Amino acid sequence: MLSRFAPRASVRYNAPIRAAFRPATVVKSSRFVTTDAASSHAEKEDVPDADDAPFQVKLSPEAFETYELDPPAYTLDTTKGELKKMYYDMVAVRRMEMAADRLYKEKKIRGFCHLSTGQEAVAVGIEHGIEKTDHVITAYRCHGFAMMRGGTVRSIIGELLGRREGIAFGKGGSMHMFSTGFYGGNGIVGAQVPVGAGIGFANQYLGKQNVTLSLYGDGASNQGQVFEAFNMAKLWNLPVIFCCENNKYGMGTAANRSSAMPDYYKRGQFIPGLKINGMDVLAVKAATEFGKAWTAAGKGPLVYEFVTYRYGGHSMSDPGTTYRTREEIQRMRSTQDPIAGLKMKILEWEVASEEELKGIDRSAREFVDAEVKIAEAMAAPEATPEVLYEDIYVRGSEPAFLRGRVPEENHYYPEREVSVPKSPAQT
Structure with a gap:
C-alpha cells in the first residue's frame, strides 16, 4: 500500500523552479506515491498576510513520475484563500458522502451507491486547476465531481433519494449525475x-x-474501448487528459492481480504519461494546470494516473474488508488522509490557525447538514405516465417522426430552453 511518504515540502515566495527537484524523464516505477505533510516546513516571512496575495509552494520531489514527458514544475502558485477553500471543499465532499452512507443504511437510498471517501483530493484538485468552461466526465463514483462542477448538495442528495429536485430529476441515481461542464x-x-x-x-x-x-478507474483500464479512445485521441491530437483514478482495487481485485502492466500512466504508448500523488490536492492541482496548458498549446492528449485510495468498499453492498485488512484501511486513514495532509501544511505554513480550521470544519459540516435536511424533506415524486417521456430529447431537436409516439407526448421538466452550440461552418 501507500507505504512511504515523500520527502518534505516547503514554501518559497516567488522562488524559481529548480530543475534539481525534477526526476528523470522516464522513472523506474514505484507503485505508490505519497506526500508526508507532517514533514513539511515553511519560512513564515515568505507567506503573505492577505488571503488573495499569491505565493509559491514547493511540491515534493516525488509528487510526479513521468513517461515520455518532462515533468511539470515542482512549484505551485496559490493563495491563502485558495488553500482554505480547497480544505473546505474536501471537508464538504466527505461530509456529503458520509450523509449518503447514513441515508443508504437507513434504506432511504436504494440501488447502487458508490462513495469516494478518501479520494476527495482528486475531484477538488482537478476543479481548482481548470475553468468552468472546461469539461469533466467520469465513472460511477461521481458525487464529489458533481458537487465540484457546480451541483448543489441538496440536488445531489435529492438525486440519491430519487426526488424530482435531484440533479438529474431523480432519474439518474448515484451513477448518473450531470451539470454544466460535467457529463x-x-x-x-x-x-x-x-x-x-x-x-x-x-x-x-x-x-x-x-x-x-x-476519468476512469484502474478496474476499467483494461477495457478495449479505453485503448481505442487513446488511439483516436492521439491520431487526431485531441485536447483530452485521460485520467486513471487508481484506488488500488477494481471492486475486490487488487490492481496487480488484474493488470499485467499496472503502470497505468504508461498505457498510452505514444501518448505521454504522468503519475500523480492523488492523495495530495496540491499535486493534483499542479498536474491539472500543466495538462490544461499542454492541450491548449495543441500538443495533444495526455494519460494521467492519480494514485489514491478509497476507505470504503466498492459500493455500499461491499464491506471492503474481505480482500484487504482493517489494519490497512486504518493505516491509510491515520497516515495518508488528503484532508489531514492539507491541514498539516496549512498549519505548518501558518496559512490559518487551528481555531480557524475548526471554524472551517464547522462551517462545512453545518452547510452540508442543512442541505441534506432540505433534500430529505423533498416530496416523493408522483408516478405519472408523463414522467416516462420527459427529457428524451433536447428541446428543439425532436425528430419529425417519433416511432410509436406523437410529438405531443414529449414532456420536459422543468420547462426550460436549451441552446445548441453552432459549428464554425454555421457561424
Whole structure:
C-alpha cells in the first residue's frame, strides 16, 4: 500500500523552479506515491498576510513520475484563500458522502451507491486547476465531481433519494449525475472514456481552447474501448487528459492481480504519461494546470494516473474488508488522509490557525447538514405516465417522426430552453 511518504515540502515566495527537484524523464516505477505533510516546513516571512496575495509552494520531489514527458514544475502558485477553500471543499465532499452512507443504511437510498471517501483530493484538485468552461466526465463514483462542477448538495442528495429536485430529476441515481461542464456519472465500466474523447473532438472542431478530463478507474483500464479512445485521441491530437483514478482495487481485485502492466500512466504508448500523488490536492492541482496548458498549446492528449485510495468498499453492498485488512484501511486513514495532509501544511505554513480550521470544519459540516435536511424533506415524486417521456430529447431537436409516439407526448421538466452550440461552418 501507500507505504512511504515523500520527502518534505516547503514554501518559497516567488522562488524559481529548480530543475534539481525534477526526476528523470522516464522513472523506474514505484507503485505508490505519497506526500508526508507532517514533514513539511515553511519560512513564515515568505507567506503573505492577505488571503488573495499569491505565493509559491514547493511540491515534493516525488509528487510526479513521468513517461515520455518532462515533468511539470515542482512549484505551485496559490493563495491563502485558495488553500482554505480547497480544505473546505474536501471537508464538504466527505461530509456529503458520509450523509449518503447514513441515508443508504437507513434504506432511504436504494440501488447502487458508490462513495469516494478518501479520494476527495482528486475531484477538488482537478476543479481548482481548470475553468468552468472546461469539461469533466467520469465513472460511477461521481458525487464529489458533481458537487465540484457546480451541483448543489441538496440536488445531489435529492438525486440519491430519487426526488424530482435531484440533479438529474431523480432519474439518474448515484451513477448518473450531470451539470454544466460535467457529463456524468456513467454506469458502464469504461464507456465514458471514448465519450470524453468525443467531447475533446467537439471542442477542437468548434475551435475552443477547453480541456476535457476523461476519468476512469484502474478496474476499467483494461477495457478495449479505453485503448481505442487513446488511439483516436492521439491520431487526431485531441485536447483530452485521460485520467486513471487508481484506488488500488477494481471492486475486490487488487490492481496487480488484474493488470499485467499496472503502470497505468504508461498505457498510452505514444501518448505521454504522468503519475500523480492523488492523495495530495496540491499535486493534483499542479498536474491539472500543466495538462490544461499542454492541450491548449495543441500538443495533444495526455494519460494521467492519480494514485489514491478509497476507505470504503466498492459500493455500499461491499464491506471492503474481505480482500484487504482493517489494519490497512486504518493505516491509510491515520497516515495518508488528503484532508489531514492539507491541514498539516496549512498549519505548518501558518496559512490559518487551528481555531480557524475548526471554524472551517464547522462551517462545512453545518452547510452540508442543512442541505441534506432540505433534500430529505423533498416530496416523493408522483408516478405519472408523463414522467416516462420527459427529457428524451433536447428541446428543439425532436425528430419529425417519433416511432410509436406523437410529438405531443414529449414532456420536459422543468420547462426550460436549451441552446445548441453552432459549428464554425454555421457561424
